[in-house]
Amino acid sequence: MTTGGPQPQPRAPRYFTARQASALVPFLTQAMTRLRERYHEARQAHREKELCLAVGEGPDGKLLMAVDYEQACRRFDEAVAEMRRIIDQVHGLGCQIKHIETGLVDFPARIHGQEVWLCWKLGEPAVRFYHGLEDGYAGRRPIPPEALAD
Numbered sequence: 001m002t003t004g005g006p007q008p009q010p011r012a013p014r015y016f017t018a019r020q021a022s023a024l025v026p027f028l029t030q031a032m033t034r035l036r037e038r039y040h041e042a043r044q045a046h047r048e049k050e051l052c053l054a055v056g057e058g059p060d061g062k063l064l065m066a067v068d069y070e071q072a073c074r075r076f077d078e079a080v081a082e083m084r085r086i087i088d089q090v091h092g093l094g095c096q097i098k099h100i101e102t103g104l105v106d107f108p109a110r111i112h113g114q115e116v117w118l119c120w121k122l123g124e125p126a127v128r129f130y131h132g133l134e135d136g137y138a139g140r141r142p143i144p145p146e147a148l149a150d
Contacts, residue, residue: 014094016107018148019119021127032103032122034136035086038079039100045076104137111147118143 027114052069054068063069090097090105096117098104103122110116119140128148131139 004093012097014092014108016109016118016127016141018109018127021095021107021109021120023097023125025120025124028095028103029118029122031086031090032097032100035083035090035097035100036103036122038083038086042076042079042083045072045079048072049076087146092131098137111144 049069049072052063052065055064058064081087087097094108096106096108098106105120106117107120107127109117109118109130114132115131117133118127119129119137119142128143129138129140130143130147131141
């Protein structure tokens with residue numbers, strides 16, 4: 001069944017050069033730092049919620065630490081909402097967050113005609129490593145000099 005109008009075409013994947021990916025490092029440094037902070041805040045709020053629940057209920061059936069529980073819930077929800085916004089921003093650039101705590105971000109690329117991931121980790125000054133699509137972080141190796149010049 002057709003709708004009569006032009007059919008959407010699948011978007012070609014965006015490939016980054018090392019230079020293009022490195023240009024995003026200042027933004028990614030801020031974004032991944034904030035994402036990691038909010039991740040730790042969400043984990044802490046979740047622990048606080050669990051502790052409040054563990055204290056239990058009073059004879060009236062109400063949670064003894066209801067106010068603390070509600071505050072922890074609010075902090076958790078706010079942290080998670082901001083995390084989602086940051087993740088959407090980063091993914092919207094065409095990058096993929098691979099690990100929040102280490103600040104690991106991959107960029108689709110081509111090196112010598114082969115699809116790869118350029119790989120950056122929070123704290124690195126530029127994107128200088130890559131790995132195969134199935135290799136992951138353990139397979140990281142330096143980007144060849146000729147690919148850095150692109």
